[in-house]
Amino acid sequence: MCASKILLLSLATVITTAVAWPSQSFKSVPFAPPVFNITKSGAHLAPGLLLITTTDPPFPASYIVTDDGDLVWSSKTGNYANLNVQTLGSQPVLTFWNGTGSADVHVAGHGYGMVQILDSTYTELFNLCLNLGLVTPGDIAIECQADLHESYVTDHGSILVTAYNITQADLTSLNGPGDGWVYDSLVFDIDIKTQEILFSWSALNGGVSISDSKQPLGSSGTLSDPFDFFHINSIQSVGNRYLLNSRYTWTSYMIDSNGDIEWQFEGSTGGDFKLPSDIHFAWQHHARALDVTATSLTLHMFDNANYEPPFAGVNQSLGLMFSLDLLSMTSTLLKDLYDPNEALYADSQGALDLLPNGNILMGYGQIPVIREYGPAGDVRMTITFGELDDGTQQSYRAYRLAWEGTPAEAPVVVVENGWAYMSWNGATCVESWYIYEGTTAETLKCTMRVRNSGFETRVSISNSTAFLKVAAVTTNFSKRYSSVVVVPQ
Ligand SMILES: *[C@@H]1O[C@H](CO)[C@@H](O)[C@H](O)[C@H]1NC(C)=O
Numbered sequence: 001m002c003a004s005k006i007l008l009l010s011l012a013t014v015i016t017t018a019v020a021w022p023s024q025s026f027k028s029v030p031f032a033p034p035v036f037n038i039t040k041s042g043a044h045l046a047p048g049l050l051l052i053t054t055t056d057p058p059f060p061a062s063y064i065v066t067d068d069g070d071l072v073w074s075s076k077t078g079n080y081a082n083l084n085v086q087t088l089g090s091q092p093v094l095t096f097w098n099g100t101g102s103a104d105v106h107v108a109g110h111g112y113g114m115v116q117i118l119d120s121t122y123t124e125l126f127n128l129c130l131n132l133g134l135v136t137p138g139d140i141a142i143e144c145q146a147d148l149h150e151s152y153v154t155d156h157g158s159i160l161v162t163a164y165n166i167t168q169a170d171l172t173s174l175n176g177p178g179d180g181w182v183y184d185s186l187v188f189d190i191d192i193k194t195q196e197i198l199f200s201w202s203a204l205n206g207g208v209s210i211s212d213s214k215q216p217l218g219s220s221g222t223l224s225d226p227f228d229f230f231h232i233n234s235i236q237s238v239g240n241r242y243l244l245n246s247r248y249t250w251t252s253y254m255i256d257s258n259g260d261i262e263w264q265f266e267g268s269t270g271g272d273f274k275l276p277s278d279i280h281f282a283w284q285h286h287a288r289a290l291d292v293t294a295t296s297l298t299l300h301m302f303d304n305a306n307y308e309p310p311f312a313g314v315n316q317s318l319g320l321m322f323s324l325d326l327l328s329m330t331s332t333l334l335k336d337l338y339d340p341n342e343a344l345y346a347d348s349q350g351a352l353d354l355l356p357n358g359n360i361l362m363g364y365g366q367i368p369v370i371r372e373y374g375p376a377g378d379v380r381m382t383i384t385f386g387e388l389d390d391g392t393q394q395s396y397r398a399y400r401l402a403w404e405g406t407p408a409e410a411p412v413v414v415v416e417n418g419w420a421y422m423s424w425n426g427a428t429c430v431e432s433w434y435i436y437e438g439t440t441a442e443t444l445k446c447t448m449r450v451r452n453s454g455f456e457t458r459v460s461i462s463n464s465t466a467f468l469k470v471a472a473v474t475t476n477f478s479k480r481y482s483s484v485v486v487v488p489q
Pocket residue numbers: 006022037038
């Protein structure tokens with residue numbers, strides 16, 4: 001056993017109430033991210049910041065945090081998914097799905113919203129509010145129709161989004177009505193600048209049989225409760241092809257540029273492949289291919305085999321990585337990631353990312369835990385940010401990525417009871433702060449330099465100070481000033 005080090009964020013004030021998981025609070029901003037409870041084994045971790053979207057009050061938001069639990073950036077509160085750093089035209093950009101404001105944003109595990117793309121100053125480059133021609137629940141008008149599950153920026157300036165459309169289908173193969181209703185799962189590849197649709201695909205019209213669904217029809221299949229037979233949850237661009245993942249058919253599909261299915265990798269039979277013995281997967285998320293050649297590839301995923309009786313509480317969440325051989329159509333298990341000391345059972349959501357040093361990050365989706373594994377599968381870090389079993393705090397995915405932000409907005413400072421509290425939301429390069437104090441707004445003098453400390457730095461100020469401003473000093477010695485504040489007397 002490696003020695004474990006427990007880090008609990010101590011800088012910010014911790015509000016504790018009887019029921020709720022504790023959240024952080026700050027004087028200079030209204031953000032209230034959860035407290036991050038962090039265990040590290042001491043073994044080498046990958047570089048990069050953590051990106052999550054939280055769902056629990058008091059401040060569900062998109063958050064960037066360090067692996068010591070310090071907040072780096074918070075969005076406004078809202079309904080977000082899939083906060084990510086991607087590359088657009090060789091520039092790193094922040095992307096996220098924002099369902100705030102669309103009517104009825106969360107329906108049966110999917111949503112309707114927009115995809116926002118910000119540059120490294122947190123200025124919006126694009127706001128993709130797409131009308132995709134969907135029939136929506138109750139046929140209500142929904143302006144921004146992209147689903148929350150994927151916002152994948154391709155290397156040619158387009159974005160892949162998922163969408164859910166209500167349409168009619170023959171459900172007799174499932175002993176349902178011939179004129180039943182389903183949620184069709186759609187894929188769109190859209191040019192970001194022009195919003196032109198470059199490619200689209202429909203599970204219903206793309207060769208997937210409704211009877212491939214493992215999701216029981218039950219009483220669904222009506223207009224008011226359409227049968228979600230496919231439930232698309234990830235898309236990746238692979239050359240001129242697409243890797244799609246369906247939760248409810250337990251299958252990852254490779255689709256060619258004509259929309260034809262090249263092969264299927266299914267969790268109980270292997271689909272077109274032979275599965276390794278004793279390995280199955282089900283209800284899985286975040287399928288990604290890498291090292292793709294004409295004859296082989298690696299495919300990894302987050303396995304949600306816990307979902308649905310009789311395996312609830314039996315099949316723990318796994319990170320699975322397979323090698324697929326396209327000549328022999330066999331699969332080999334490369335990695336099977338779990339914590340032998342703490343099994344987690346996530347019914348839904350989840351993420352698996354390969355990190356640059358060979359480590360692997362897993363976000364547990366429905367369960368508010370992020371884990372980093374070493375290349376051999378040893379647990380190197382566990383971050384918990386909510387109750388494990390009440391289902392209120394979730395982050396659809398989690399990523400760990402390099403990100404440097406220099407906000408366009410100025411730093412802020414507030415003064416309370418003789419202390420100045422300063423922060424610069426999203427800045428990754430603040431080294432220290434200069435404090436300017438004076439008896440008039442025109443006579444401010446630099447009186448102190450303090451080191452930056454976490455998201456919010458505080459310093460005690462002179463009781464003769466009537467006016468104050470601060471400057472954030474970056475690691476390259478550039479300065480950004482706050483506005484001048486009147487000190488409450
Ligand atoms: C954080 O984790 C430690 C160690 O597992 C535990 O003792 C502590 O109760 C946790 N804190 C919270 C707020 O859950």
